[in-house]
Amino acid sequence: MPLLHLLPLVDLSLALAIGAALGFFGGLFGIGGGIIAIPLFVLAFAMDQAMAQGTALVLMVPNLLIGWWRYSRKHPVGWRAVLSIALPATLTTWLLAHFATRLDAQLLGHLFCAFLGILSLRLLWQGRGGREPVTGAPLRPAALPLVGVAGGSSMGLLGIGGGLVATPLLSGWLGQRQTVAQSLALALVAPSSLVALSAYAGAQRVDWSLGLPMAIGGMFTVAAGVALAHKLPERRMRAAFAWMLLATALWLALAPR
Template identity: 30%
Template sequence: MIITLGLAIGALTGLLGAGGGILTVPALVYLVGLPVSPAISTSLAVGAIGPLAALIPRLRGGVDWKMVLPVAGGGVVAAFGGTLLGRLISEEMLLLLFALLMVASGVQMLRRRPQATGSDRRPKLWALRGIAVGLLVGFLTGLLGIGGGFITVPALVFLLGMSMRLAIGTSLVVAMINSLAGIAAHAGVSNLDWGLILAFVIPSMMASFLTALLSKRVSNAFLQKAFAIMVLTVAAITVAQVLLP
């Protein structure tokens, strides 16, 4: 089961730049049977290691490195605040918040047309906008145990004018940094099961590397629609699991 989940989630991460935390947390809770807190910590560890394979094919021309610093910088700071708040909220409420954010992200991606190409022409105050995006994503990383790809990718596309392809690569770098900050913030909250993590991460990295290569041949429009469908599907499953007896 763990190997299969790792392959599936790695494939989505490589193709869409998201799918790690957004799918790992529900999968570990509902399919593996972990409590939410250990699932979040495990997801953060997976998010810090797993995206590396998907990033390798994108290192040249697939990442906006200038944007990484403000987005990741804001995220590192906010991850600690999200972790503190997460200790005060019930598991059911955390999962419902998770689903609500997924719905908002998926609907926005379906409504907006993707940028055809990336550009070095950034909007005014792009660094401040990047920090604002980072604060939001980092807070969610600490709160929900996600690298933030499902929020970072739409934010980079719609707020900062990136192409879908460039946003995916940039999001992978930010997700890894945010996950490391989230691990530090969660230190002492729950112990990591490294056997489980490695069983998950190794097949995940293999699949993400292959689908990252495939993504170069896929259009921005397809990537955006696939991203939206993924997050809306997971949101529906999460809500059903929480609300239905």
Template identity: 30%
Template sequence: MAIAEVLLILLGLVTGVASGLLGIGGGALMVPGLLAWGAPIQQAVATSLVAVFINALSGSFRNWQTRDIHPRGSLGLALGGMSTAQLGAWLAGWLPSWLLAFSFAGLQLLTIYLMGLRRRLAQTQPSQETPEQPPKQFFLTMMGIGLLAGTLSGLFGVGGGVVMVPLQMLLVGIGIKQAVRTSLGAILLISLSGLWRHSLQGNVLWVAGGLLSLGGVLGAQLGSRTLPKLPEQQVNRLFRLLLLLMATYTIIRGVESL
């Protein structure tokens, strides 16, 4: 196996561990990693979605087996997000590389803030699985959240969970565990929608995406099993620092493409 292929598996492993530890997708790390590997940013965004989809499929199947899934909530998020994922993927192919790189760096910085917000909400809000809103209003709210998450997914090659989880907690009133599970089910369909559009545009590196997925599935298992042994505060600080470094690197790549 070539060194380049081993590096992709290792990148997937690292992002998978982060996903298992923190309950978020690995797109914020995979895209800069693919840039460093040598892929143009449009291909990095598209290829990241391969691993995002496979990771969501693995996690959703596990939640389905344990019956820890909210089909109505996931469907609402997915219906909102699948259409805008198409829009985001189209924009990714249309925007100049430098603008896409700068925008992605902004998303990474936003992710740092949203991780802190999610942590504060988890500490202050009661853990509940039943939404506070009536069924119709709940479904419409979930669709609205999905519209935003789908755009980010298609445009930046991420799952969108970093946005969907705190917004569910803020706007719908469910606990963090249920919000994570619901988001994961939606990411399965949203990422597939964006991936389909990117594939039509010829941006997906399928072999690279498969290798990322292999490392990601292994890493997610390792991360979920390691989580109880690590202090949460230190893990969050380390990941935020890593995101900050990745955002800086992405900005540098954007400057180089001007």
């Protein structure tokens, strides 16, 4: 086969493989893989920040939908709770996604990096006291719209963060188990990601040729990540989640562009 015919196949195989890896880690941490995909697109594919966020959403949408379905089977939370957190998040996402596509790319990148760093350090600080994992407190429905607005704000502005903001709020502030918190967080970000993708696509900030193969690859591995998440100890899950955020923030901040 001529070399020119092989190159597109190599590119496609690489995109599928990267998508599979991102899908696995997205399922493991309930985040859709965007936290890793966006820095990868910026540093390895030389995308501007808005384009990276929009392309990552192509990967995230199916992963988030599958992850939500898998988590909700083991940890059903009820449609009233789902709507209480998802509707405010979706509206907030729509408003801020349109704003984000008009921001300076460098400023958007700084906001993204700072967000990851601050969140990871906070999670590590919270875990340093050696407290026992939360066993599950009664859910407070009145607080869920506030969590939805917080998660939707990050989702719209940064293309990620619905789960990154909502999960620690749900597990720390509202006292939910980590897997239950991730189930609710996925209920927040799954519809919000569709709205954000629509906004970024409308602003021509999506590379479909890269995002679609990665999305296909991720769909085959996200369930394995979710299955592993249910086998890991609570404390180890939280520590791994925080260290992954910090490593990604440092990578994005220190790597040359």
